[in-house]
Amino acid sequence: MAEYLVLIYEDEAAWEDTAPGTLDEMMKGHQLFGQRNAANLRGGNALQPTTTATSLRRDAAGGFVVTDGPFAETKEALGGYYLIEATDLDEALALAKQIPAPLGGVEVRPIRVFD
Amino acid sequence: MNAAVESAVADAHRRKWAFVLAATVRVAGDIDVAEECVQDAYARALATWPTAGIPAKPGAWLTTVARRRAIDVARRVSTHGRALPLLVERVTSSVAEGPGPSHVTDDRLRLIFTCCHPALATDAQVALTLRLVGGLSTPEVARAFLVREATMAARITRAKKKIGAARIPYRVPPIEELPARIDAVLNVVHLIYTTGHTAPVGSDLVRPDLVERAHDLARMLWALLPGDAEVASLLALVLLTDARRSARLADDGRLVLLADQDRSRWDHGAIREGAALVREALRGRPPGRFALMAAIAAVHSQSGSWDATDWAEIVGLYDLLLHIWPSPVVALNRAVAVGLADGPAAGLAALDTLATEPLLATYSYLAAARADFLRRLGRAGEARAAYEEALLLSENAVERAFLADRLAQVKS
Numbered sequence: 203m204a205e206y207l208v209l210i211y212e213d214e215a216a217w218e219d220t221a222p223g224t225l226d227e228m229m230k231g232h233q234l235f236g237q238r239n240a241a242n243l244r245g246g247n248a249l250q251p252t253t254t255a256t257s258l259r260r261d262a263a264g265g266f267v268v269t270d271g272p273f274a275e276t277k278e279a280l281g282g283y284y285l286i287e288a289t290d291l292d293e294a295l296a297l298a299k300q301i302p303a304p305l306g307g308v309e310v311r312p313i314r315v316f317d
Numbered sequence: 318m319n320a321a322v323e324s325a326v327a328d329a330h331r332r333k334w335a336f337v338l339a340a341t342v343r344v345a346g347d348i349d350v351a352e353e354c355v356q357d358a359y360a361r362a363l364a365t366w367p368t369a370g371i372p373a374k375p376g377a378w379l380t381t382v383a384r385r386r387a388i389d390v391a392r393r394v395s396t397h398g399r400a401l402p403l404l405v406e407r408v409t410s411s412v413a414e415g416p417g418p419s420h421v422t423d424d425r426l427r428l429i430f431t432c433c434h435p436a437l438a439t440d441a442q443v444a445l446t447l448r449l450v451g452g453l454s455t456p457e458v459a460r461a462f463l464v465r466e467a468t469m470a471a472r473i474t475r476a477k478k479k480i481g482a483a484r485i486p487y488r489v490p491p492i493e494e495l496p497a498r499i500d501a502v503l504n505v506v507h508l509i510y511t512t513g514h515t516a517p518v519g520s521d522l523v524r525p526d527l528v529e530r531a532h533d534l535a536r537m538l539w540a541l542l543p544g545d546a547e548v549a550s551l552l553a554l555v556l557l558t559d560a561r562r563s564a565r566l567a568d569d570g571r572l573v574l575l576a577d578q579d580r581s582r583w584d585h586g587a588i589r590e591g592a593a594l595v596r597e598a599l600r601g602r603p604p605g606r607f608a609l610m611a612a613i614a615a616v617h618s619q620s621g622s623w624d625a626t627d628w629a630e631i632v633g634l635y636d637l638l639l640h641i642w643p644s645p646v647v648a649l650n651r652a653v654a655v656g657l658a659d660g661p662a663a664g665l666a667a668l669d670t671l672a673t674e675p676l677l678a679t680y681s682y683l684a685a686a687r688a689d690f691l692r693r694l695g696r697a698g699e700a701r702a703a704y705e706e707a708l709l710l711s712e713n714a715v716e717r718a719f720l721a722d723r724l725a726q727v728k729s
Contacts, residue, residue: 204484290404290486291436292494312483 212306231302246284333376334452339424358383441476522715550607556591557614628658681710
């Protein structure tokens with residue numbers, strides 16, 4: 203077995219234009235995903251929007267530059283994640299396909315294991 | 318070392334490489350280790366066959382030697398100690414192809430499906446397939462795609478690392494995923510073929526090395542998945558189009574269009590085999606993309622002359638193809654066929670609907686096709702401009718020479 207982090211990327215701005223009820227439907231989708239795949243789920247969370255993010259970068263003087271906003275500005279932003287367990291990439295992808303992400307998509311990253 | 322041994326080893330390399338490697342990967346649990354062991358086995362063959370004699374079954378001999386070596390290596394370096402062991406499926410699964418020799422899954426299929434996994438970029442799939450299934454060395458793969466050796470080596474290394482780190486399994490996909498996964502494999506083999514059929518850049522029209530590898534791969538797939546109509550159709554397409562190879566170039570190295578080819582120079586044995594495969598593939602199923610492309614090639618191959626070509630049939634086949642595979646390149650080929658069926662004005666009108674297609678903006682064949690219809694319509698000025706555009710976009714020396722010739726004709 204191996205672990206994968208599934209990162210959910212969606213267009214935050216597009217949420218404002220969605221039909222009422224979209225959010226409820228999506229929450230139901232996540233619940234269903236959780237129930238169906240409880241055996242493979244190791245964790246997961248939804249994140250507050252990128253407007254709440256704070257980024258830190260090292261500066262030349264050895265201190266930090268603090269910025270209001272996400273590390274990288276992209277149209278689709280990280281909005282949540284699941285940590286899943288799967289035997290191989292095919293199983294991980296099959297699980298990831300069930301995750302609701304109507305305004306974007308997901309990225310599947312294998313967790314690195316150190317000996 | 319004698320010539321017979323050298324030729325036997327070269328033959329075993331071309332015919333048996335994938336078989337030997339695929340069987341060794343299973344034991345080694347690691348692609349790199351397996352590759353080294355297989356290379357060692359071929360080197361041992363060169364060293365020992367001159368005295369011991371060429372074995373009756375060279376493929377089996379090489380497999381035994383490579384696997385034994387892989388077991389030795391595995392004993393010394395336990396798989397658990399390695400950071401990224403390959404995920405070799407322990408249980409033998411089988412492709413549901415019905416009864417017949419294909420019922421038992423061949424390790425080569427596992428190798429092919431791993432190389433063409435959709436989680437790998439297409440150029441990585443192509444490189445891995447040529448290297449691991451086709452047995453080409455990294456410099457050979459680099460040369461085939463005219464990229465630097467270091468670039469190709471990095472591409473192959475990155476792909477192999479992803480197979481290990483992301484745990485892309487070494488197995489044949491389950492039946493419900495099989496059609497999509499087979500399609501990805503066919504795509505890779507077709508890409509290798511088209512790159513060889515008309516090299517995108519360079520001084521040669523054809524890259525025989527790539528064409529022949531694609532032919533070998535298509536034939537291997539057909540042997541492994543004989544019940545799949547699209548697999549049979551890809552082999553048919555390769556046979557039918559490659560049958561024209563020797564007629565595509567004049568003795569002075571100039572390009573000869575299909576319209577002007579000496580059809581007696583076509584390989585009629587390959588055409589017979591290809592046409593039979595197409596007939597079988599078209600029987601009783603909605604035809605797939607490769608079946609339709611092969612059917613179009615078959616219509617050309619079985620026409621006694623350019624003038625005798627059944628253009629209405631070809632347009633009809635392109636309509637079906639466009640319906641299931643709505644690609645701009647298919648639309649372009651269809652437009653050309655319309656022009657040949659209904660005259661250059663109709664062809665030009667069909668081409669003009671594609672003028673704003675972004676995917677064709679840098680495609681020299683659109684400009685070349687427009688130029689040809691304009692020339693036939695006697696619109697010399699516009700034809701000249703279109704030939705000039707096509708010349709700007711084409712990077713194949715033989716095609717450029719042809720376009721320059723035509724440009725000179727419309728200028729005079």
